[in-house]
Amino acid sequence: MPGAAGYEVFGKLVASPEVTGSGRPDVRAVDAFGQRSSPARAEERPSDDSWRRKVDGWLDDFDDTYLDRRYHLSGRRGCVNPFSGSGGRLVIDMPCGNDTAVLRARTLLQLNESSELGRVAVVTDAAGPRGKLVLDLVPGTPDRLGPIPPADAIRVVVDDSVAPGTRGAGVLHRFEAVLTDNDVRVMQDGAQIATLPVVPKWREASVLISVTPPPSYPGRVEIDAVGITGGLQSVDEVVETLIVAGTLRVLEPEEEAPNIGTARAPLRAASSARLRTTVRLGDGGDPNGMVAQLGTARVPMRPTVSGWSAAEDSELTLVGDVPAELLGADGPDALTPFVLRMPGASQAQVVESYLEVPGQSTVKLENAPGEPPPVLPVMTAEFTAKGPNDATLVITLDAAHARSVAPIAGFEVYVDGSHAATVPMPGGVGGRHELLISLKGSHNVEVRLRPEDPGRQTDSVWLELSRSSR
Numbered sequence: 001m002p003g004a005a006g007y008e009v010f011g012k013l014v015a016s017p018e019v020t021g022s023g024r025p026d027v028r029a030v031d032a033f034g035q036r037s038s039p040a041r042a043e044e045r046p047s048d049d050s051w052r053r054k055v056d057g058w059l060d061d062f063d064d065t066y067l068d069r070r071y072h073l074s075g076r077r078g079c080v081n082p083f084s085g086s087g088g089r090l091v092i093d094m095p096c097g098n099d100t101a102v103l104r105a106r107t108l109l110q111l112n113e114s115s116e117l118g119r120v121a122v123v124t125d126a127a128g129p130r131g132k133l134v135l136d137l138v139p140g141t142p143d144r145l146g147p148i149p150p151a152d153a154i155r156v157v158v159d160d161s162v163a164p165g166t167r168g169a170g171v172l173h174r175f176e177a178v179l180t181d182n183d184v185r186v187m188q189d190g191a192q193i194a195t196l197p198v199v200p201k202w203r204e205a206s207v208l209i210s211v212t213p214p215p216s217y218p219g220r221v222e223i224d225a226v227g228i229t230g231g232l233q234s235v236d237e238v239v240e241t242l243i244v245a246g247t248l249r250v251l252e253p254e255e256e257a258p259n260i261g262t263a264r265a266p267l268r269a270a271s272s273a274r275l276r277t278t279v280r281l282g283d284g285g286d287p288n289g290m291v292a293q294l295g296t297a298r299v300p301m302r303p304t305v306s307g308w309s310a311a312e313d314s315e316l317t318l319v320g321d322v323p324a325e326l327l328g329a330d331g332p333d334a335l336t337p338f339v340l341r342m343p344g345a346s347q348a349q350v351v352e353s354y355l356e357v358p359g360q361s362t363v364k365l366e367n368a369p370g371e372p373p374p375v376l377p378v379m380t381a382e383f384t385a386k387g388p389n390d391a392t393l394v395i396t397l398d399a400a401h402a403r404s405v406a407p408i409a410g411f412e413v414y415v416d417g418s419h420a421a422t423v424p425m426p427g428g429v430g431g432r433h434e435l436l437i438s439l440k441g442s443h444n445v446e447v448r449l450r451p452e453d454p455g456r457q458t459d460s461v462w463l464e465l466s467r468s469s470r
Contacts, residue, residue: 006429018168032431055227110230118229146315151307261336397430
């Protein structure tokens with residue numbers, strides 16, 4: 001329906017005409033005032049698994065819930081939470097807002113000798129409205145790369161700027177990076193949406209999959225499948241143990257350290273071990289001189305990639321071999337202090353640290369919680385025109401980012417604390433509204449969003465209409 005603000009489908013409100021479900025339900029368009037259209041029968045997009053034959057290598061459908069055996073997951077602890085979803089699917093809940101989860105596949109991308117050198121395929125809903133999917137192909141084994149990848153890396157970014165308006169919130173799409181001897185082609189569901197004029201300078205690389213839900217919104221991202229070109233590979237089996245440094249600030253080489261350490265339990269039965277850490281660089285410092293202090297031992301750390309950027313806020317993963325004297329049954333229960341040190345540290349920060357010991361992880365993903373509850377649209381308001389005796393107020397209620405929308409009753413406008421207007425939209429989804437308000441002089445204007453559920457918190461936007469701006 002032209003001008004529809006949203007749709008009622010599967011018994012819920014959505015902002016996009018593309019939703020996830022099976023069958024052909026009746027759909028009603030919802031306009032900016034909450035009015036419903038006559039029902040229409042939805043179209044169902046047929047599934048297409050032919051792409052799987054093009055991935056000559058490793059294909060993961062997430063039927064195995066031992067995620068750590070196949071990936072390292074990097075994310076803020078407690079804010080990036082992986083689960084096993086129904087039908088063999090990885091579900092990553094990110095309840096804090098403004099977080100990114102990064103999966104590093106332990107299987108490497110390996111190129112072949114044909115005109116199509118290789119490809120990486122990811123089936124996910126991460127690139128929905130205001131979300132982002134980033135594929136980094138980089139020689140070495142970094143856990144994160146930050147905003148500036150190494151010189152030899154290939155970065156593919158899919159967000160609202162790439163084929164905008166073609167992805168609904170919570171809807172799975174297949175994205176592929178196809179490497180050829182001339183360029184890198186970015187595909188969505190088999191159709192080309194972008195081209196990168198680069199050719200890899202390497203024969204194998206790690207694949208990093210970064211997923212970001214809409215900003216400032218407790219989000220959820222689902223990944224249904226990952227495919228990576230490559231021959232038969234043996235992958236080192238390791239058990240990861242997250243450890244937290246005594247301070248998240250990287251210290252100078254001889255700076256005093258807090259008396260906070262880490263338990264030595266993961267090392268007691270280990271014949272060997274590695275320490276991996278990712279740091280966010282400051283405005284200087286030399287990561288080539290970084291060491292990890294574990295009690296009295298100082299472990300040299302080396303970057304896992306070459307050609308890394310030294311720019312501020314870049315992220316660099318380093319690895320070091322734990323010395324033999326820290327392994328085995330004998331020794332203290334804790335290694336105190338545990339800190340990272342670097343010459344000219346300049347406010348570099350520790351993003352994460354963990355120990356790797358040989359073995360098979362026994363950590364199994366829990367079942368994913370139910371779908372997140374419906375959310376209210378995001379309300380914005382602005383004056384687009386100001387005359388000597390009136391002003392045009394534009395209110396926009398945007399729910400494009402939401403997997404499902406909580407219905408709204410309407411909004412109210414207050415001028416200097418007094419009620420000036422009410423715009424009802426019972427059962428509405430959102431939309432754009434223009435109000436011409438007769439005003440002279442300077443005023444404070446408030447717009448209040450009214451949910452249909454009185455128990456929900458009311459949102460409001462404050463504006464100032466000043467005489468000098470008219």
